[in-house]
Amino acid sequence: MASDNPWSTPSNDALLLSLVAPSPTGVKTIGHSFHPKFSYSIFGEDEIIFGYQELEINLRFNASDMRPNLSVTYSKKFPAVGEAEPTDIHGILRELMPDVAFQSKGDYETAIKTLRKDWTPPGELAATFLAQGNTFEVWKGNLADTAVKQLVKRIQILVPLFIEAGTPINLDDPEVNQWTVFFLYQKSAAAGDASSNPYTFAGYATAYRFFFLRLPTPPLSPSESDVEKAVLSQDFDLSRLPCRTRIAQFIILPPFQQKGLGPKLYSHIFKEYINHPQTVEITVEDPNEAFDDLRDIADLQYLRQLPDFQQLRINTDVVIPKTGPAPDNIVKKAAYDAVRAKAKMAPRQFARVLEMHLMSQLADSVRPGINFPEEEKKVTSAKATREQEHEYRLWRLMLKKRLYQHNRDALGELEIPDRIAKLDETVSSVEFDYARLLAKAEDQQEKEAAANGLAANGKRKAEEDAEEASASKKARVEDA
């Protein structure tokens, strides 16, 4: 927020973050430096720092082990007069950062220069992938591991700086072992410069394990009652109980955003928990819009690969009744439940992604698009058949029924005609959103394919160019 007061500086402008690495002349910055998105939870609702002119708060992180270093510079400091005192920048940041961040510049540079050259991120290597010609690694560890905890302590100031309403984890919590952390690192090829470490931190995500409480439905199976007895006698490993895994904080650093790395990290974490026998459901804590998009598209791509999911169809034999409740077998329920359980998705998320997929399968003549209805008619010249219309009406009814159930309380406060109009309006806006997401998914696949030198259909680009060239040659021959 701009201010006319010469002693006030917007905190998001003053704070500058960078990744650095040791260099023969001191330290060098890797990539570009970046400002935070938010700082209200640190410097106050107005995001203003009072009491300095030409203020710069540089927060540098050693790109590999993320050792932080704070440096605050300014041309003038306001002399404290009564209650009007300059903001205590160090005091405030001490609450959020480890002591090591407040070392002198000299000590910091010596420390990062003497970091072991064979340093690797904490935890275990969980995945390696290529993106845009670079190698990335995902390292996974439990927060009870001291090396994992140390790294999280250094980086979790990023949470309030980049996630709205995000709060750092309480690292002194006795149940800290319920957290798993996934670190994303770019790994440079065998160091040309043998003095530097090949790892550059690109982002991280955390996941929390909740015990999955199932109502005891007697009689308990012998194994369940054994577990219960063992839990009561406290000699049972709690990590073996069924749980819900919730992705809580997810950050890709600005220099690494918009490269498809977020979706890759998310998909990796998702697959980890698909293969984790105790996890019954994978959820996300307070996702923002950008994360919702990322997750919808990644979940859609994941589900579309499952043969059982591909089998889920709109049952066009269903007759739409003139009155009474909407039918609940538009998609066969048993098959639906089985795929959802296998995909470990929360009910609403699974319903959304399936609706999106089924919408993409509708005929062009009825499928909602991202154009306004009038323009839509112009682009879809084919006239819909009765069957196509029927299938679309069933799809819309299924969506409407879920939205009604989800918003039952709010809709219940409206008169019936208003309720119908509101519900129709909501259905249309969800259709639009699905069309947007489907277009985005396609776009993302094309970008991904281009980055990998593949055409969107999975063929090597060179192969496709060759086919195109030979096809155009043939065309010329036929013309002659």
Ligand SMILES: CC(=O)SCCNC(=O)CCNC(=O)[C@H](O)C(C)(C)COP(=O)(O)OP(=O)(O)OC[C@H]1O[C@@H](n2cnc3c(N)ncnc32)[C@H](O)[C@@H]1OP(=O)(O)O
């Ligand atoms: C549970 C929670 O924590 S919610 C909070 C989520 N975290 C945050 O908001 C913190 C700050 N933001 C971030 O960390 C990141 O921006 C995230 C996690 C939201 C998204 O991660 P990213 O890696 O940037 O995702 P992605 O690369 O898909 O970026 C999205 C854009 O890049 C495009 N893109 C995707 N893949 C590629 C690619 N291979 N090449 C080029 N562009 C690509 C997408 O089409 C998309 O473009 P659009 O936004 O214009 O439609």
